[in-house]
Amino acid sequence: MSSRNLLEPWFSSAAVRRAVASFSTSEHVIETAIAVQQIPAPTFAENQRGAWVRQRMQQIGLADVSVDPIGNVYGRVPGHKPGRSLLIAAHLDTVFAAHTDLAVRREGRRIYGPGLGDNSLGVAGLLHLGHALREHQIVPAHDIWLVANVCEEGLGDLRGMRAALQHLRDRIQTVIALEGTGHDRIVHEAVGVRRYKITAAAPGGHSWQNFGAPSAIHTLVRLAERLTHLEMPQPRSSFNIGVIEGGTSVNAIAESAALLLDLRSVDPHGLESLVQQTEAFIAAARAADTRITITAAIVGDRPAGRISRDHVLVRTAAAAYHAAGATVAYGVGSTDANVAISMGIPAICVGIADGANAHRLDEYVEIDRIGPGMCALLWLALAASS
Ligand SMILES: [Zn+2]
CATH class of the missing domain: 3.40.630.10 (Zn peptidases)
Known part of the structure; x- marks a missing residue:
């Protein structure tokens, strides 16, 4: 009909x-x-x-x-x-x-x-x-x-x-x-979507007295910078860091920082590729400084x-x-x-x-x-x- x-x-x-x-x-x-x-x-x-x-x-x-x-x-x-x-x-x-x-x-x-x-x-x-x-x-x-x-x-x-x-x-x-x-x-x-909340936690300290101690913000922005180089699969795919937050004061080494990442693809394999690249960047950030705790929570998963x-x-x-x-x-x-x-x-x-x-x-x-x-x-x- x-x-x-x-x-x-x-x-x-x-x-x-x-x-x-x-x-x-x-x-x-x-x-x-x-x-x-x-x-x-x-x-x-x-x-x-x-x-x-x-x-x-x-x-x-x-x-x-x-x-x-x-x-x-x-x-x-x-x-x-x-x-x-x-x-x-x-x-x-x-x-x-x-x-x-x-x-x-x-x-x-x-x-x-x-x-x-x-x-x-x-x-x-x-x-x-x-x-x-x-x-x-x-x-x-x-x-x-x-x-x-x-x-x-x-x-x-x-x-x-x-x-x-x-x-x-x-x-x-x-x-x-x-x-x-x-x-x-x-x-x-x-469109398939995967969303992460990535959080970094560090001991923190005074910006002058404890200079050299790991900062949650410094770690997170380095990771964020790497994420901006995600390779985009075909067909159409995208990424966005939509929120970034953290720290308490200009003269405090940040104890915590977090970002929200949105990954999308019309193709399930494309989405999987973005997920794998992201997980690899997170693993590398963890390995780079073991004094920092990095957690990645999946806050969105749309098939x-x-x-x-x-x-x-x-x-x-x-x-x-x-x-x-x-x-x-x-x-x-x-x-x-x-x-x-x-x-x-x-x-x-x-x-x-x-x-x-x-x-x-x-x-x-x-x-x-x-x-x-x-x-x-x-x-x-x-x-x-x-
Ligand atoms: Zn609507």
């Missing part, structure tokens, strides 16, 4: 057409996105936002609304038939600290606000998809689980998605990770993997976005879809609207693509759960 044909039955349904018409304005979705965005939700502290989402899921009338021990919020849209379900997940967490000024401003056809596109709009899209299905009494072929999950960003290490798939186990056939922005990009390749561009899920998503007037591109990312792909569950990540500057205070969302993005999501959800 062609992917266009997969959408066909849903195009002709009067209820689906009414739901599509409800997205001709996007103000209700924007309102929800801003309400979500106004609740701080740094990774590991998503509870308040999760509680709000749980209440909305109950108001919408989703089945089996619940919160798991780590804070993932679940709701189910019951399907016609038993069988394995579609899971659509939007992450609750943001990269912004709890004290961040979350003021939102509109400028022309844009709305600015930290965390608005990544991922308050994704969460709002999840809720409005559920609402549209319930409101217009559209019953999908199989169950659709809607999950607002924790810990997608940074050191959260996709912990929320891992727990959600553990929780729903064999019930899930297909996974769609939903982001607020990037509506024209279907992510079907998962690489992909589903083919010809996979029916990718083709269905492309057909849905084309039908909504988008020009589709294909992409690579490190998203909640990584977890599913590594478990052998077909998964993609898609976005609702256009936007830019994710992870920056001047992040914005383009208003005009929200309505079409919601239509595409609705068609995709119905076809992917068929």
Whole structure:
């Protein structure tokens, strides 16, 4: 069956057409996105936002609304038939600290606000998809689980998605990770990520009196310098030392220092090569001065993997976005879809609207693509759960 044909039955349904018409304005979705965005939700502290989402899921009338021990919020849209379900997940967490000024401003056809596109709009899209299905009494072929999950960003290490798939186990056939922005990009390749926190510890001392005693900072910066010479494997790979900290005073030999290193590759072998090079540099640094203790903790481990561009899920998503007037591109990312792909569950990540500057205070969302993005999501959800 062609992917266009997969959408066909849903195009002709009067209820689906009414739901599509409800997205001709996007103000209700924007309102929800801003309400979500106004609740701080740094990774590991998503509870308040999760509680709000749980209440909305109950108001919408989703089945089996619940919160798991780590804070993932679940709701189910019951399907016609038993069988394995579609899971659509939007992450609750943001990269912004709890004290961040979350003021939102509109400028022309844009709305600015930290965390608005990544991922308050994704969460709002999840809720409005559920609402549209319930409101217009559209019953999908199989169950659709809607999950607002924790810990997608940074050191959260996709912990929320891992727990959600553990929780729903064999019930899930297909996974769609939903982001607020990037509506024209279907992510079907998962970038593998390995993250280290490398710590150096030394006896320390006075900068003058104990000069010559080993310094945790001096050792760590030498190691950091070596890491900047990591050989990059092909295909695309990257490294970044994102944080470096340590020491107590300008005239104290540092007792401790630490850095955070992020290694990425689209290829599992490429990632393995980066890991081996890193481990070798660490071993060499340890051997260079035994008075210093160097520890390397893995603080992030996201598997690489992909589903083919010809996979029916990718083709269905492309057909849905084309039908909504988008020009589709294909992409690579490190998203909640990584977890599913590594478990052998077909998964993609898609976005609702256009936007830019994710992870920056001047992040914005383009208003005009929200309505079409919601239509595409609705068609995709119905076809992917068929
Ligand atoms: Zn995101």
